[in-house]
């Protein structure tokens with residue numbers, strides 16, 4: 001059942017190249033130059049007249065929503081807000097009839113997300129669901145939606161559902177941008193072409209699994225971890241931290257790297273491992289100075305770097321190399337080693353990774 005893997009979580013991490021292909025199948029054409037998410041095409045008038053999108057979700061799905069916001073704003077130039085479903089539903093939120101609410105949920109059963117969309121529906125918003133469990137409650141009450149098609153996720157810590165959600169959000173933003181004419185043809189083609197090679201790039205990262213396992217052994221002593229990233233990598237930092245706390249019970253926080261000096265830097269000492277997403281992107285130089293600040297305070301830096309990086313690797317204590325990709329698709333790549341790191345740290349500590357204490361796979365109560 002676990003397909004030869006010791007745990008569902010590891011199996012699901014390794015399934016991600018296939019899952020992303022399944023998610024794209026029938027939506028990106030064979031020539032790799034057109035993406036069609038049918039729900040977007042069917043409802044394009046309604047979606048394009050929206051004054052804004054509001055994404056509601058919880059936990060890992062909320063992190064996917066933060067990435068979706070950046071994708072939709074950048075490709076479609078439509079303002080997007082991302083809300084914790086639990087906060088949204090109790091805040092008497094301002095919702096207009098021309099708003100589009102996107103609900104993201106792996107299980108399709110999360111009580112807070114369900115209640116948030118019921119509320120938005122009452123106020124006349126159009127509801128788009130992004131779910132995994134076919135026929136679950138959320139897809140049944142939405143106006144339309146797209147399944148992520150990654151297959152059943154058994155491990156309590158969400159892995160392949162996250163990358164599936166980000167893949168669907170990327171396709172949603174591309175399909176809508178094409179309809180709206182808000183993206184140049186060159187950029188549109190460039191993103192689709194790169195999206196189709198992401199599964200192969202993930203396979204490459206999975207080869208470094210033994211190295212990440214080895215690295216994890218060093219950090220089982222830690223009581224705290226910090227994860228830093230900027231731009232598209234900030235939600236990845238949040239997701240990396242959530243994975244670690246859920247299954248290894250080590251306290252971890254994700255931060256936008258530039259916020260470090262506004263508080264978290266006070267925590268840094270020789271006992272503090274800091275995971276920094278420091279790939280070649282627009283923020284590379286700035287992230288580098290964050291790494292220097294951490295090293296000056298004797299913090300331990302584990303850096304995710306672009307293949308062949310020679311600069312960060314001299315500063316960081318440990319490096320994990322990632323294949324080069326477009327900045328907007330980097331979350332699909334950078335999340336993988338963080339899932340593996342959390343998995344191996346938890347295993348080294350003898351924890352039950354598939355069924356962590358106090359957590360349930362679908363949170364159907366408040």
Ligand code: F6R
Nearest residue numbers: 059060061105106107110157158
């Ligand atoms: C994290 C995790 C949870 C879920 C959250 C939302 O690994 O599993 O944070 O992401 O409970 O669940 P869904 O996506 O089913 O609504």
